[in-house]
Amino acid sequence: MKKISYNKLSEQEKNLLEQARGAGNQYWNKKGTRHVGAALLCVDGKIYQGTSIRRTNVSNSTCAERMALDKAIFDKNYNYKIIAIVGFYDGKMENEVISPCGLCRQILSEAENYSGKNKKINLLLANENVSKIIKTDSQELFPISYQAKSYE
Numbered sequence: 001m002k003k004i005s006y007n008k009l010s011e012q013e014k015n016l017l018e019q020a021r022g023a024g025n026q027y028w029n030k031k032g033t034r035h036v037g038a039a040l041l042c043v044d045g046k047i048y049q050g051t052s053i054r055r056t057n058v059s060n061s062t063c064a065e066r067m068a069l070d071k072a073i074f075d076k077n078y079n080y081k082i083i084a085i086v087g088f089y090d091g092k093m094e095n096e097v098i099s100p101c102g103l104c105r106q107i108l109s110e111a112e113n114y115s116g117k118n119k120k121i122n123l124l125l126a127n128e129n130v131s132k133i134i135k136t137d138s139q140e141l142f143p144i145s146y147q148a149k150s151y152e
């Protein structure tokens with residue numbers, strides 16, 4: 001897990017962060033403006049965007065990264081390279097870098113295994129104006145995940 005500046009990113013990574021920021025504008029949150037955008041780059045080059053849906057009951061809400069992943073699954077696209085996630089905090093914590101919730105960490109960890117190749121998914125986590133970015137991967141973020149095969 002390391003901090004990285006925007007100008008050290010590849011053009012592909014910069015584009016992905018911009019797509020995640022754009023996806024964040026599609027959010028639904030009737031209680032405020034806190035929201036998240038995500039953009040998932042697949043091995044075939046296709047990008048899936050997701051945004052946060054905040055419902056009355058938080059447990060019924062949808063995270064941006066989960067929406068992006070589910071859209072890829074809907075297209076039967078199971079090979080992922082990078083997911084960029086950008087958090088917006090009501091303009092109050094503009095320097096706060098977003099971090100996936102526990103549920104999303106588990107889901108990203110499971111996604112590594114969809115193709116059967118056990119590949120790490122790289123993550124770019126950023127604050128809303130991408131002045132602070134953390135580069136990590138799914139295994140570093142969630143090293144000992146629940147894997148159903150452990151119990152078969």
Ligand SMILES: [Zn+2]
Nearest residue numbers: 063100101104
């Ligand atoms: Zn989540």
